[in-house]
Amino acid sequence: MRILWTLPYLPWPTTSGGKTREYHLLRNLAARGHRITLLVQSKTELDDATRIALEPWLERLIVIPRRPLRSVRTLLAMVFARPPMLASANGFSPPLQHAFEALLQEQWDVIQIEHSYSFQPFEAPLRHTGKPFVMTEHNIESGLGAASYHHFPDWAKPFTRFDQWRYRHWEKRVFAQTRELIAVTEDDAKGLTRLTSRATRLVVNGVDCDYYAKVNPDRYSRRLLFIGNYEYGPNLDAVEWALDHIMPKVWKLDPMVRLTIGGYAMPAEWRERWGDHRIDWLGYVPDLRTVQKEAAIFFAPLREGGGSKLKVLEAMAAGLTVVTTAQGCSGLKVANGTHYLGCEDAHGLALLLVEAIEQPTRLARVGEAGRAYVREYHDWSVSAAQLEGIYSRIHRQEDAQACV
DSSP: OEEEEEESSOOOSOOSHHHHHHHHHHHHHHHTTOEEEEEEEESSOOOHHHHHHHGGGOSEEEEEEOOOTTSHHHHHHHHHSSSOHHHHHTOOOHHHHHHHHHHTTSOOSEEEEEOGGGOHHHHHHHHHHTOOOEEEOSSOHHHHHHHHGGGSOGGGHHHHHHHHHHHHHHHHHHHTTOSEEEESSHHHHHHHHHHHTSOOEEOOOOBOHHHHTTOOOOTTSOEEEEEEETTSHHHHHHHHHIIIIIHHHHHHHOTTOEEEEEEETOOTTHHHHSOOTTEEEOOOOSOTHHHHTTOSEEEEOOOSOOSOOHHHHHHHHTTOEEEEOTTTTTTOOOOBTTTBEEOSSHHHHHHHHHHHHTOHHHHHHHHHHHHHHHHHHOBHHHHHHHHHHHHHHHHHHHHHHHHO
8 A cells, every 4th residue: 555654853862662662563564565655744853773773664754843942932822822732733834735736636545644732734734635645643632731731830730721721622623634543552542432432443552572582581680671752751750750769768678679760851850869779770772682681671651641651662572571650551452460560659669579579589580471461462563453453444435435
């Protein structure tokens, strides 16, 4: 099939869950013979490394620069426009809209839009041409925004309530126009179905299982690992909760435990705020296997967020025992005590970590059960097959309508 795919960010380097998902789905669909044109609005420039990583999988790569977040146009739109804050920041881009209009003059088997917050520049051209499109919503953004708004100052509370109201209305408006709406977890699919009163399809998040298959965690290392993208608020909250409330309890019980924290866009002030010598600070880690093999446990104390967590899936694929919360394993059909170890409060997580670090055999059993789970249900080949099935069903329906 010829596929027109749109994104509000470049999917390389894979510094976030969303970028990782997009890159691997594009790669797997291209490997299955589909011809993809990728239209991107990006806040970062297209460099040679990104071009080299993406172009082998694409017929065309078209990148439109996004205006600065603090531009007058963006700030006015975020406050006064009908779309919510996130959709306004990514919308109202004449160059992007014109590029999309030109592409719509071509014949496409599928038009794939990622994220409702990216939709504003595409709405008028799609309505004008009447062409159907598929949308994947990675989170129910109105609910995710509600989880993050508490980071705003008190004086901004009236605006955050207003913006959440705007996003609920924006979701209903956008989703009503889709040919197919896709979620990444069953819970989100149910939530979107309730919101739209129509079926929502599922394409799960995945992991490159072969890439992580040969990782052998050091279950005797007494080392915990957390990796995140710190442009994402829930990861900031996870680190702060861990270092302010959980790790002090761990170290009181077992002062030999170490913690490695890595990831993209790590705040520079963290090293001074938490200067304990038992914390090893890393930046962006291009190859996670290098740090996974040194750890005994992947510790993900997540209290916020949505969807399923690619960092958790990657840790499981590497055979690491995951210690986390219900939020950390949301969207996954995993059992506490079998595929991961979980608790919801700081004291319980600290006890769980200290107990587990003393039991390498238990870590091996849980880690290998998690590895087997993701290989069966969350390899990227599974996700690509689910998405391809949706495309094929749409194509058959259109062929049947044409015959009538």
